[in-house]
Amino acid sequence: MSFNVKILGCGSALPTTYRNATAQVVTHNGQMYLVDCAEATQVVMRRHGVRFGGLNHIFISHLHGDHFFGLFGLLSSLDLMGRKGDIYIHCPARLQLMLESQYSPIIVNELGYALHFVPLLPDGLSLTMDSKHVQVYSFPLNHRIATWGFLFREKQAQRNIVKECIERYNLKIAEIVAIKNGSDLTLEDGTVIPNSELTIDPPKPRSYAFVSDTTKLDSVIEYVSGVDVLYHEATYDNSYEKRASETFHCTAGQAAQVARDAGVGRLVIGHFSGRYDSVSLLERQAREIFPNTVAAKDGMVFDVI
Amino acid sequence: MSFNVKILGCGSALPTTYRNATAQVVTHNGQMYLVDCAEATQVVMRRHGVRFGGLNHIFISHLHGDHFFGLFGLLSSLDLMGRKGDIYIHCPARLQLMLESQYSPIIVNELGYALHFVPLLPDGLSLTMDSKHVQVYSFPLNHRIATWGFLFREKQAQRNIVKECIERYNLKIAEIVAIKNGSDLTLEDGTVIPNSELTIDPPKPRSYAFVSDTTKLDSVIEYVSGVDVLYHEATYDNSYEKRASETFHCTAGQAAQVARDAGVGRLVIGHFSGRYDSVSLLERQAREIFPNTVAAKDGMVFDVI
Numbered sequence: 001m002s003f004n005v006k007i008l009g010c011g012s013a014l015p016t017t018y019r020n021a022t023a024q025v026v027t028h029n030g031q032m033y034l035v036d037c038a039e040a041t042q043v044v045m046r047r048h049g050v051r052f053g054g055l056n057h058i059f060i061s062h063l064h065g066d067h068f069f070g071l072f073g074l075l076s077s078l079d080l081m082g083r084k085g086d087i088y089i090h091c092p093a094r095l096q097l098m099l100e101s102q103y104s105p106i107i108v109n110e111l112g113y114a115l116h117f118v119p120l121l122p123d124g125l126s127l128t129m130d131s132k133h134v135q136v137y138s139f140p141l142n143h144r145i146a147t148w149g150f151l152f153r154e155k156q157a158q159r160n161i162v163k164e165c166i167e168r169y170n171l172k173i174a175e176i177v178a179i180k181n182g183s184d185l186t187l188e189d190g191t192v193i194p195n196s197e198l199t200i201d202p203p204k205p206r207s208y209a210f211v212s213d214t215t216k217l218d219s220v221i222e223y224v225s226g227v228d229v230l231y232h233e234a235t236y237d238n239s240y241e242k243r244a245s246e247t248f249h250c251t252a253g254q255a256a257q258v259a260r261d262a263g264v265g266r267l268v269i270g271h272f273s274g275r276y277d278s279v280s281l282l283e284r285q286a287r288e289i290f291p292n293t294v295a296a297k298d299g300m301v302f303d304v305i
Numbered sequence: 306m307s308f309n310v311k312i313l314g315c316g317s318a319l320p321t322t323y324r325n326a327t328a329q330v331v332t333h334n335g336q337m338y339l340v341d342c343a344e345a346t347q348v349v350m351r352r353h354g355v356r357f358g359g360l361n362h363i364f365i366s367h368l369h370g371d372h373f374f375g376l377f378g379l380l381s382s383l384d385l386m387g388r389k390g391d392i393y394i395h396c397p398a399r400l401q402l403m404l405e406s407q408y409s410p411i412i413v414n415e416l417g418y419a420l421h422f423v424p425l426l427p428d429g430l431s432l433t434m435d436s437k438h439v440q441v442y443s444f445p446l447n448h449r450i451a452t453w454g455f456l457f458r459e460k461q462a463q464r465n466i467v468k469e470c471i472e473r474y475n476l477k478i479a480e481i482v483a484i485k486n487g488s489d490l491t492l493e494d495g496t497v498i499p500n501s502e503l504t505i506d507p508p509k510p511r512s513y514a515f516v517s518d519t520t521k522l523d524s525v526i527e528y529v530s531g532v533d534v535l536y537h538e539a540t541y542d543n544s545y546e547k548r549a550s551e552t553f554h555c556t557a558g559q560a561a562q563v564a565r566d567a568g569v570g571r572l573v574i575g576h577f578s579g580r581y582d583s584v585s586l587l588e589r590q591a592r593e594i595f596p597n598t599v600a601a602k603d604g605m606v607f608d609v610i
């Protein structure tokens with residue numbers, strides 16, 4: 001089952017020639033989830049061949065322009081392209097008021113599809129999307145305005161039945177379903193075959209967390225504990241720790257500390273200040289604390305494994 | 306005195322890999338005027354090395370997203386870059402209500418500079434900006450919502466004094482000013498030297514008109530009569546005349562008819578539908594009616610002469 005992330009933009013407030021502001025597409029089992037939608041996201045999606053049709057859920061972390069100004073154009077273009085299916089926007093409640101106000105930049109009730117707003121909740125880890133194979137949780141960050149991170153967590157798959165058992169015991173559909181759910185098998189003569197002899201463990205559920213923008217937070221360490229891949233903002237290199245704190249952002253070192261303390265598998269740093277043409281310094285600083293770190297780059301795709 | 310236009314985007318509603326939606330920079334004597342501001346305009350400006358600091362006036366033709374969705378990001382970025390000087394936005398009145406509403410995407414009274422809105426007037430040719438060397442007029446078009454075109458017209462320069470006359474008649478500053486304004490010179494002995502012997506004609510004032518989006522209009526022919534360069538929308542090739550009419554747009558042939566009937570110097574067609582990868586067909590169709598036509602291209606710069 002595919003599970004990957006495509007970076008559409010890993011810059012911060014000021015877009016540069018090299019970096020768009022924040023947007024990324026999480027793809028799981030063919031379903032696409034857009035996380036943040038900076039200006040020009042629809043242009044970047046087109047450039048990178050991202051299918052617009054596969055998009056049903058959009059997650060907006062906060063209402064700073066570099067995280068949502070591309071939403072107006074994207075929603076308009078989906079309409080122009082004849083979109084009919086509903087779109088769900090998981091976002092700060094104010095975005096709904098903005099888009100439904102009489103002075104909204106787009107007139108949502110004239111779109112050819114329905115928009116549903118799912119307001120993000122202020123406290124703790126909250127389930128905001130629940131699909132067949134994956135769940136998305138939001139969790140609060142600490143930025144200048146209300147801001148959330150997102151955790152994508154695969155559901156535990158059913159146990160895998162050992163194929164030769166199906167023939168050997170001439171299993172019926174109902175029995176297979178029960179066994180996949182963990183039941184033992186009782187034969188006609190009363191013999192009980194334990195589930196452990198009939199099945200093998202399913203793959204371990206994978207998880208991905210997106211954290212941008214925030215100061216370094218202990219609660220985040222808890223929310224993203226043990227994820228396979230953590231995307232964490234690292235707006236500044238370590239020498240700007242004071243500026244990072246004043247603007248409610250993180251340094252590369254702080255992002256790496258979160259990754260280390262949360263015991264994640266891999267760290268991807270992003271949301272780089274426009275002052276950096278190259279971010280190799282930030283990557284180096286993060287690796288000193290958490291070696292399995294990579295700096296994001298627009299267009300980069302990484303698997304969640 | 307420089308007078309040129311840089312095309313930042315010549316596409317229509319759906320941005321493509323090749324074309325951004327509508328935006329262009331008119332530069333006159335070092336002053337920059339932004340005409341329309343589609344999504345990603347700030348990114349394209351950066352890519353093409355357009356100085357943000359030289360921008361004081363922005364003209365927005367109408368409130369379809371492909372003409373103004375880039376404004377939010379541009380205005381935010383100007384603030385982040387430390388802009389202090391006032392910005393004037395010449396636009397439909399509704400844009401002011403949108404940006405000053407409590408649910409605006411940007412909070413205008415938190416910007417570090419003042420925004421002034423100059424609402425476009427519904428009737429005829431209206432002076433919307435008057436500077437030392439150039440005037441900008443707006444004029445109504447016929448689109449699905451209230452839409453305006455813009456006419457940039459150089460002011461008539463003063464007459465050029467023939468330099469050797471200054472020494473020959475030992476002219477004082479006040480006399481030079483009067484002669485440049487057209488006065489004759491009366492010598493001490495009462496001899497009158499006519500202005501025509503003291504001066505030569507100044508350069509003919511140049512003019513540029515921007516027309517997007519609209520059906521073909523007789524009133525436009527009148528407003529843009531005799532301009533040196535006309536930018537006119539040509540969303541479709543001639544075979545889509547019915548569709549052009551239904552969507553309140555023009556074909557290439559109709560744009561060329563306007564140019565011909567208005568007796569303009571040169572025609573630049575733009576605002577191309579996303580269905581065209583190449584617009585050479587549209588350029589050919591326009592040239593059949595008005596030979597001095599060129600199809601716009603993102604990044605193209607043309608002089609107004």
